[in-house]
Amino acid sequence: RFYCxxxxxxxxxxxxxxxxxxxxxxxxxxxxxxxxxxILPSGEINWNCPCLGGxxxxxxxxxxxxxxxxxxxxxxxVKGSECIxxxxxMQECMQKYxxxxxxEDENESGPSGGDDTAPAEPSNTDAASVPDSSVDExxxxxxxxxxxx
Amino acid sequence: xxxxxxxWNKMAPLARASSTLCRQSGKRExxxxxxxxxxxxxxxxxxxxxxxxxxxxxxxxxxxxxxxxGGVFVYRTLSRDKAxxxxxxxxxxxxxxxxxxxxxAQAEPQQGAAASDPPPASAMSPVEPALPxxxxxxPYLLIGGGTASFAAARSIRARxxxxxxxxxxDEADLPYMRPPLSKELWFSDxxxxxxxxxxxxxxxxxxSIYFQPPSFYVSPRELQTVENGGVAVLMDRKVTHMDxxxxxxxxxxxxxxxxxxxxxxxxxxxxxxxxIERAGEEVKKRTTLFRKIEDFxxxxxxxxxxxxxxxxxxxxxxxxxxxxxxxxSADLGLExxxxxxxxxxxxxxxxxxxxxxxxxxxxxxxxxxxxxAVVKNVSYKDGKVQxxxxxxxxxxTDHVVxxxxxxxxxxxxxxxxxxVDSDFGGYRVNAELQARAxxxxxxxxxxxxxxxxxxxxxEHHDHAVVSGRLAGENMTGADKxxxxxxxxxxxxxxxxxxxxxxxxxxxLPTVGVxxxxxxxxTPRAVTELSGTGIRSESxxxxxxxxxxxxxxxxxxxxxxxxxxxxxxxxxxxxxxRDKVVVGIVLWNxxxxxxxxxxxxxxxxxxADLNEVAKLFNIHDD
Numbered sequence: 178r179f180y181c182x183x184x185x186x187x188x189x190x191x192x193x194x195x196x197x198x199x200x201x202x203x204x205x206x207x208x209x210x211x212x213x214x215x216i217l218p219s220g221e222i223n224w225n226c227p228c229l230g231g232x233x234x235x236x237x238x239x240x241x242x243x244x245x246x247x248x249x250x251x252x253x254x255v256k257g258s259e260c261i262x263x264x265x266x267m268q269e270c271m272q273k274y275x276x277x278x279x280x281e282d283e284n285e286s287g288p289s290g291g292d293d294t295a296p297a298e299p300s301n302t303d304a305a306s307v308p309d310s311s312v313d314e315x316x317x318x319x320x321x322x323x324x325x326x
Numbered sequence: 327x328x329x330x331x332x333x334w335n336k337m338a339p340l341a342r343a344s345s346t347l348c349r350q351s352g353k354r355e356x357x358x359x360x361x362x363x364x365x366x367x368x369x370x371x372x373x374x375x376x377x378x379x380x381x382x383x384x385x386x387x388x389x390x391x392x393x394x395x396g397g398v399f400v401y402r403t404l405s406r407d408k409a410x411x412x413x414x415x416x417x418x419x420x421x422x423x424x425x426x427x428x429x430x431a432q433a434e435p436q437q438g439a440a441a442s443d444p445p446p447a448s449a450m451s452p453v454e455p456a457l458p459x460x461x462x463x464x465p466y467l468l469i470g471g472g473t474a475s476f477a478a479a480r481s482i483r484a485r486x487x488x489x490x491x492x493x494x495x496d497e498a499d500l501p502y503m504r505p506p507l508s509k510e511l512w513f514s515d516x517x518x519x520x521x522x523x524x525x526x527x528x529x530x531x532x533x534s535i536y537f538q539p540p541s542f543y544v545s546p547r548e549l550q551t552v553e554n555g556g557v558a559v560l561m562d563r564k565v566t567h568m569d570x571x572x573x574x575x576x577x578x579x580x581x582x583x584x585x586x587x588x589x590x591x592x593x594x595x596x597x598x599x600x601x602i603e604r605a606g607e608e609v610k611k612r613t614t615l616f617r618k619i620e621d622f623x624x625x626x627x628x629x630x631x632x633x634x635x636x637x638x639x640x641x642x643x644x645x646x647x648x649x650x651x652x653x654x655s656a657d658l659g660l661e662x663x664x665x666x667x668x669x670x671x672x673x674x675x676x677x678x679x680x681x682x683x684x685x686x687x688x689x690x691x692x693x694x695x696x697x698x699a700v701v702k703n704v705s706y707k708d709g710k711v712q713x714x715x716x717x718x719x720x721x722x723t724d725h726v727v728x729x730x731x732x733x734x735x736x737x738x739x740x741x742x743x744x745x746v747d748s749d750f751g752g753y754r755v756n757a758e759l760q761a762r763a764x765x766x767x768x769x770x771x772x773x774x775x776x777x778x779x780x781x782x783x784x785e786h787h788d789h790a791v792v793s794g795r796l797a798g799e800n801m802t803g804a805d806k807x808x809x810x811x812x813x814x815x816x817x818x819x820x821x822x823x824x825x826x827x828x829x830x831x832x833x834l835p836t837v838g839v840x841x842x843x844x845x846x847x848t849p850r851a852v853t854e855l856s857g858t859g860i861r862s863e864s865x866x867x868x869x870x871x872x873x874x875x876x877x878x879x880x881x882x883x884x885x886x887x888x889x890x891x892x893x894x895x896x897x898x899x900x901x902x903r904d905k906v907v908v909g910i911v912l913w914n915x916x917x918x919x920x921x922x923x924x925x926x927x928x929x930x931x932x933a934d935l936n937e938v939a940k941l942f943n944i945h946d947d
Contacts, residue, residue: 182834182835182836183677183678183679183835183836183837183838184835184836184837184838185679185837185838185840186837186838186839186840186936186939187839187840187841188839188840188841188936188939188944189841190841190945192936193841193939193940193943193944193945195940196940197937197938197940197941198934198937199932199934199937199938199940199941200930200932201924201925201928201930201941202927202928202930204924209806210806210807210809211809211810212809212810224484224485225481225484225485225795225798225799227795229484231480231538231542233483233484234479234480234481234482234483234484234557235483235538235542236541236542236544236554236556238483238484238487238554239487239488239554242487274541274542276539276541277538277539277541277542
């Protein structure tokens, strides 16, 4: 069928087997406009990274930034070993807001809950739970983005 | 004593004037007498014309009159001052008592927001005259308490340590996300969902539609003094006037707040059909304009109590609500009708063949879809709302939902002296989202210049997040233009889900590359696999990807995969403008948004779009 302005192409798997010859423009890693990940090209931490969620902007944001900066710039053998005080300060602050920063064991119950409710595809939920729990460790349940790709 | 000083000050110029007058007249007298013997002839001077005695009396009278006038003037000024002083005092004391009443009232909505949370202590503590409830100055003032505003607040706090951010909203709720109101919340099994506004994901994770619980925020009262700053939300307050020259705004109750940087994120108000506006009270009270939490609660109640609901509008909101209600229709014995002027659902977004296909799917959800329906007249008769269409068809229903678009809120344009765009509506801003010095606009209300795609105004959730975040960055000195293209998505049942990016207008020529779908390619399968929530590429808020989840939970069996060749199960649709791809729809193809974004960013002319489609690996799982 051929609509005047809307073209339709049906393709099989074989049709798409050959690699694409479409040309994409090369990305500039130092593009000032682009959104960057956690670490900026300058080496600094991008506190506005969506991956951090609300950690740097919440009530304990100051403590989090201090602890994480200390860790990031740490050159010790055991990275971050000199930052214990900062992390302790951060943890103390977080304990004051249990709602915003739920404790570790609550996070771990999430993926196991997934196992129970999806008996048909246990391998898939297992795969899903691993990235989920690592994301949870960095981030706060309920405020964080889950990986989409 | 103060009064004496005022009197003296007010008297001083008069005293000076009268003393000068005395001195001058005295001097002239002396001079005249001294000079007369020297000069024989002398021009007659008005001051020394007549004889001595007459002059003295005149002077006495003049000085006396002046003193009397001065006295009267002083008395009147003092009494006016006192009156003004008394007024001011009574004003302040009345405002105190008003705020004291509002204080406990504000604690309630916060309690309602998250049932188990204790309200912030400051809302319940006695009012201290030292700290006013509304701060007089906010370094960062955000007008509007929606998605864009919250994203900006978060961005500001991340970049400016210790920033003090004040959000002013006319709603009674803390910032929340809108998409679940027409999707996930309807699929929740929890009967108290209208209270808690929480929903469970397929993998068990639950979350609230509120971006953050109340404990995240500081109270407006403490904003100026709290260590390390914070974000405060002032609810139930509308900004009615903006004084850009003085860098301050005025609220509906007269309170003024000055700012350093201001963001306008006022969003919009749902449009209504003229025929309903004119139809009278009985019709209007049976009509819902859907946007806020209270609209969701009202419609949810209606869906349980009434027998027939008609949705007017075939776009995103209308179709999503139709599908959500359609799913409940069997259980509740509810008739769901959807009507719109286009030929098919999403007629303005999807090319005709896809729009038709979508309409069939919506019908399968239990919705009676009436296409090519232009509403001519709405009336209330015999206990039913009667909708008469131009072609003569009549629909009799109990309740109407009008989902016919959004009117951007530009109420502050006049007082602030901001430009409003005549093509798209909304405040006109540049590529950096700036309207004027120190004023930015983000979200639904911003008509901005997109460097790649031209001037536009976007009404999607992810755009609110992206533009809010960008505005926050620019308010803290970044000066970056709109560059990261926002996306949007929609799920219309367990079999139809798509993500899109760029300009997706069905008037543009399109090229669609399709393949057969398997059972693995539906939204349900995707959420099972990745355990993800809202498919927002800006990755700010994760929410349950529920459509599929709830259905699978209820039914337990996967839908059979589409069989026919012309069943548009899975594919990519390119929207072209002057041979350049300006928009892409990923049809039942997920987790490919970065590639789509790249193609639009490049803005290249591609000779063969099938080759471009290969980049998406649509056959892969």
